[in-house]
Amino acid sequence: MTINSRQKQTTLAINLGLACNTLLAFFKTFVGIIGHSQALLADGINSTSDVVYYIIAKIYTNLADQPADKEHPYGHQQLEHISSLIIGAFILTTAVAIFWNSINTVFDLLRTTNISESASYLALTTALITIILKIILNIISLKIAKTTNNPTVYAIAYDHRNDIFSASAASIGIFFSILGYLWVDPLAGALVALIIFKTGIKILQDSANELMTGTPGKKTQSIIKKVVLKTKGVKAIEELLIHKYGPYMVINLTINIDGTLTVTQGNKISNTVEKSLYKNFNFIRKVHVHFHPPKKQVH
DSSP: OOHHHHHHHHHHHHHHHHHHHHHHHHHHHHHHHHTTOHHHHHHHHHHHHHHHHHHHHHHHHHHHTSOOOSSOTTOSTHHHHHHHHHHHHHHHHHHHHHHHHHHHHHHHHHHOOSOOOOOOHHHHHHHHHHHHHHHHHHHHHHHHHHHHTOHHHHHHHHHHHHHHHHHHHHHHHHHHHHTTOTTHHHHHHHHHHHHHHHHHHHHHHHHHHHHTTOOOOHHHHHHHHHHHHTSTTOOEEEEEEEEEETTEEEEEEEEEOOTTSOHHHHHHHHHHHHHHHHHHOTTEEEEEEEEEOOGGGOO
């Protein structure tokens, strides 16, 4: 996938989410109020926070697309992980706010002798429409995330999945509220908050790991080693260090070659290794190859 194509698909995922969440935030909050549904109102607040961090994601993604410069020779893709980190933080704070408000409402219903109004069928219809829309958005975003390997888009896909769970819980709560079990609706809002909180933690953990330049999986390392060892003149791999910069990688490689070869011959082998890696992996930004004879050949 070309960088331009990756940027276009990432922008598509963000713009779709931003447009849909803006509409949903308004309708769910409005219907939650007039339809007397605490769960739908909580879901509407969640969508409102979604709009805020989608805008932040859009800004950071645009900044991440800037070309490399002297201060950032490997590009600005790490900003994608910072964007994902911010999304995770927003999700956590939203979850805490929804949980606190929902639990307070449950206690209020249990303490009061006044009969509150039950949720309306309009609230139930809105929640069901949200589920359908979010399923479609989740499928699209997850497909783009897998294609682009963009952490921000993965966070967006996880958020759409969260919204499916939250809207489902809201639907159940609203349904029971219509039947007269008013306490189920805010309790569903609290359960929604727990689901949202768990996803926020996962996004924060993944983003923090990537920002600390976590290494790729063993499968990727194994494939890279196979390509290197196939190169004529390479006796062994002494060290392989891989640093991740967003979706790209910088490789520092030390290979063993025959100690009787000249420096020119060694350079030829290392250049061949570099070309082979660039040819086989489009996610490699830079390769540094060092070479020397095996330790048993060093005198």
